[in-house]
Amino acid sequence: MNTLKNMRIFVRVADAASFAGAARALDMTTAQASKAVSELEAHLRTRLLHRTTRKLALTDAGHRYLARCRDIIAMVDVSEAEAGAATAAPSGTLRLHAPASFGQVFVIPALARFLEQYPEVQADLLLSSRVPDLLEENIDVSLRLATAQLPDSGLVSTRICRMASVLCAAPLYLEMHGAPGSLEDLAQHTQVRLVAPHYSVDHWHFEGPDGRVKIPVPAGRLRVNTADSLAAALISGCGVGPVPLLSALPALRSGALVRVLPDYELQGTYVYAVYASRLYLDAKVKSWIEFLRAFVEQALAAPDAAALAPHTR
Numbered sequence: 001m002n003t004l005k006n007m008r009i010f011v012r013v014a015d016a017a018s019f020a021g022a023a024r025a026l027d028m029t030t031a032q033a034s035k036a037v038s039e040l041e042a043h044l045r046t047r048l049l050h051r052t053t054r055k056l057a058l059t060d061a062g063h064r065y066l067a068r069c070r071d072i073i074a075m076v077d078v079s080e081a082e083a084g085a086a087t088a089a090p091s092g093t094l095r096l097h098a099p100a101s102f103g104q105v106f107v108i109p110a111l112a113r114f115l116e117q118y119p120e121v122q123a124d125l126l127l128s129s130r131v132p133d134l135l136e137e138n139i140d141v142s143l144r145l146a147t148a149q150l151p152d153s154g155l156v157s158t159r160i161c162r163m164a165s166v167l168c169a170a171p172l173y174l175e176m177h178g179a180p181g182s183l184e185d186l187a188q189h190t191q192v193r194l195v196a197p198h199y200s201v202d203h204w205h206f207e208g209p210d211g212r213v214k215i216p217v218p219a220g221r222l223r224v225n226t227a228d229s230l231a232a233a234l235i236s237g238c239g240v241g242p243v244p245l246l247s248a249l250p251a252l253r254s255g256a257l258v259r260v261l262p263d264y265e266l267q268g269t270y271v272y273a274v275y276a277s278r279l280y281l282d283a284k285v286k287s288w289i290e291f292l293r294a295f296v297e298q299a300l301a302a303p304d305a306a307a308l309a310p311h312t313r
Contacts, residue, residue: 001039004076007069009036010048014066017056090284091120098143101227101247102271103127107143110295114288121284129225134276140285142274157272158289161296165242165266168257173237179260180240183215190239193223194230204242208264231257242266271296 012022013033023033041048048062058066098107103125111123126132132139134155143160167186169179180186183206206213222238224230227247234241235256243257245265251257273289275281 001043003040003043004073006036006040008073009033010040011066011069011073013037013049013056014058014062019056088283089120090118090282090287092122092282092284094121094123094284094288095126095138095140096123096143096288097126097128097132097139097141099129099145099226100127101244102143102145104228105247106296106299107292110292113295114291117291118284118287134274140275140282141288144272144274146270146272155274155276157274158293160271160273160289160293161300162268162270163244163300164268165244166248166262167240167260167264167266168231168234168243168248168252169240169260170235170237170256171258173234173239174258174260176237179258183213183261183264186215186240190221191217192221192230192233192239192241193217194227194242195223195225205267206264207266208261213264244269 009022009026009028012025013019016022016025019033019037020030023030026033037049044061044065046061047059048065050057050059096107096111104127107125107127111125115121115123126139131144132142134140134142144157169189173190177189180189202217203214204217206215222233224233227244230241231243231247231251233239234243235251240260248257248259252259273292275285275289
């Protein structure tokens, strides 16, 4: 006996309150529909339907079994759809959102390679610090930054990476003011602060030889809202500030910035991919999330990245 097939027939019979109506919908004979339900009843050893010459009615057991059948059939349909989507080739328009700094450093170069690998995909990319409404704005994947787990929003989130932040300053600034020798010395230096929704603006949280240390951040004469603008300000000699490592890497590699107090890193920033639902996840969405995670992991594992940030995890 094909139990799942018979369950589907039973649900159709119950919905139509008729063997004949269910048989027409399923393109089978009335006798075949009746036999399927009888097989279920024999298997379960209980009556599911009251049959009269004029109508059908569910028994109490039939009502309970019908609800279970609906759940089981729905789960099977979802599983089959997910399996089919996993093997489908990514295609169509991928609508993406990312914070500006992370988007410029990671998403754009990753997206260029992704589109090269999947020629049937097109992409619309929105770079903005504003958090969009995925459903209203028809966005497939939004990247969010946070220092901890994202709050429950009814959406699905997947962690892409953790990025450390490192204290940096320009060589010219350090020549003029000297380099801080300890965390306490930071109070004597001009601070440039990153002010962003995902980033603490009142305290810096360090991890280093002394474990975790929390120190208050001085008011600072300059405040910026993106990591790229923070790096640009520091390169111009505005002071000392914490920059997410991979926004700082180009300047650290060129020598435009120098890492200050290299035994310490600041609180990690987590990057999450947020999307509407796990059900019927489109192949291009699934492929993009996996591709971006691998791209960022490879960048974080680069030898010079590890050397510039020995505590990055």
